[in-house]
Amino acid sequence: MELIFWILSAITVLGAILAITLRNLIHCVLSLILFFLGIAGHYFLLRADFIAAVQILIYIGAVAVLMLFAIMLTRHVTGDEGPREVLGGKWWAGMGTAVIIAGLLWAIIRKDSLAQTLPAGTAATSVAEIGKALVANWVVPFEAMAVLLTAALIGAVVIALEEVIRKR
Amino acid sequence: MNIPLDHYLMLSAFLFAIGLCGALARKNAIIVLMGIEIMFNAGILNLIVFWHYRYFASVTAQMFAIFAISIAAAESAIGLALVIAVYRHYKSVTLDEMTSLKG
Numbered sequence: 001m002e003l004i005f006w007i008l009s010a011i012t013v014l015g016a017i018l019a020i021t022l023r024n025l026i027h028c029v030l031s032l033i034l035f036f037l038g039i040a041g042h043y044f045l046l047r048a049d050f051i052a053a054v055q056i057l058i059y060i061g062a063v064a065v066l067m068l069f070a071i072m073l074t075r076h077v078t079g080d081e082g083p084r085e086v087l088g089g090k091w092w093a094g095m096g097t098a099v100i101i102a103g104l105l106w107a108i109i110r111k112d113s114l115a116q117t118l119p120a121g122t123a124a125t126s127v128a129e130i131g132k133a134l135v136a137n138w139v140v141p142f143e144a145m146a147v148l149l150t151a152a153l154i155g156a157v158v159i160a161l162e163e164v165i166r167k168r
Numbered sequence: 169m170n171i172p173l174d175h176y177l178m179l180s181a182f183l184f185a186i187g188l189c190g191a192l193a194r195k196n197a198i199i200v201l202m203g204i205e206i207m208f209n210a211g212i213l214n215l216i217v218f219w220h221y222r223y224f225a226s227v228t229a230q231m232f233a234i235f236a237i238s239i240a241a242a243e244s245a246i247g248l249a250l251v252i253a254v255y256r257h258y259k260s261v262t263l264d265e266m267t268s269l270k271g
Contacts, residue, residue, distance in 0.1 A: 001170065001171065002170065002171055005171050005175070009175075009179050012179070012183065013179070013182060013183065013186070016183055016186045016187065016206050017186055019190070019199075019202055019206065020186060020187075020189065020190030020193075020194060020199060020202065020203055020206070025196065025198060025199070028198075028199060028202060029202075032202050032205070032206075035206065035209070036209070039209050039212075039213060042176075042213060042216075043213075043216055046216050046217065046219075046220040047220065048216045048219070048220070048230060048233070050230065051212075051216055051230055051233050051234070051237075054233075054234060054237055055237065058237055058238075058240075058241050059205075059209075059237070059241075062241055063205060063240070063241055063244045066244060066245060066248055067198060067201070067202065067244075067248065069248075070198055070248040070251055070252060071198055073252055073255070074198070074251060074252060074255040074261050087193050087194060087195060090192075091192075091193040091194075092193075093192065094188070094189055094191075094192025094193035095189055095192075095193050097188065097189075097192060098185045098186070098188045098189035098192065098193075099185070101181075101184070101185050101188060102181060102182060102184075102185035105177075105178075105181035105184070105185070106178060106181060109174050109177045109178055109181060110174070125224075125225070125226070125227050125230060129227055130227055130230055130231075130234075133227045133231060134231070134234075138231050141231075141235060145235055145238050145239075148238075148239070148242060149238060149241075149242055152242035152243075152245055152246055153245070155246055155249070156245045156246050156248075156249035157249070159246070159249040159250055159252075159253050160249040160252045160253060
């Protein structure tokens with residue numbers, strides 16, 4: 001089990017680092033898919049099967065494909081970012097902030113007595129229980145999420161079509 | 169499973185820092201969105217980890233994770249639509265070139 005954890009962690013961290021450092025945007029999205037797969041593997045390891053399936057379906061099936069479409073729609077050629085500098089003007093500020101946040105979180109986690117915590121029980125939550133909870137106790141947030149997703153869909157179409165509407 | 173809880177928390181903190189670095193340091197707007205997605209995933213991983221170690225019988229944490237993933241998907245769709253709209257206007261997705269609001 002521990003070996004699987006370390007392998008999955010290595011895959012996840014590698015995917016994340018490659019996703020934000022590679023020059024070719026398509027390669028960035030492929031690394032992001034590797035990162036999402038690693039996270040889904042962690043969910044399987046933590047026995048959250050349904051969340052793992054949701055992760056694969058939504059992140060790899062929808063978000064990553066959406067990003068690929070966005071890249072193809074915004075590049076003349078789907079190559080690298082060209083000879084210009086990849087990093088933004090104040091890149092050192094961003095990296096410094098990230099290092100400081102990582103150090104702070106590391107210190108906080110080490111300080112706490114969380115290390116001794118071991119898994120609570122053995123009765124895993126089944127998918128049927130999640131389904132029942134979604135339409136019983138959680139029905140109002142569920143419907144609100146449906147409205148939000150519809151609004152996001154319409155909003156995305158309106159924003160992306162703006163220019164076409166103005167021309168007519 | 170004998171993996172201590174803090175291993176997962178440190179992994180999550182590290183992933184969050186990587187995502188933050190990507191969101192702050194890169195020029196391309198799509199990579200910035202990717203960094204935001206990495207940060208989202210680090211947070212959701214924390215939810216599932218605490219569910220596994222503390223509230224294994226409860227369904228609440230999984231609900232939170234599902235709603236967080238849905239909101240992340242909506243955010244990503246809107247963000248990429250904005251990137252496409254910005255690209256129509258500037259013919260570029262480089263954030264340093266979007267200087268219309270600069271005083």
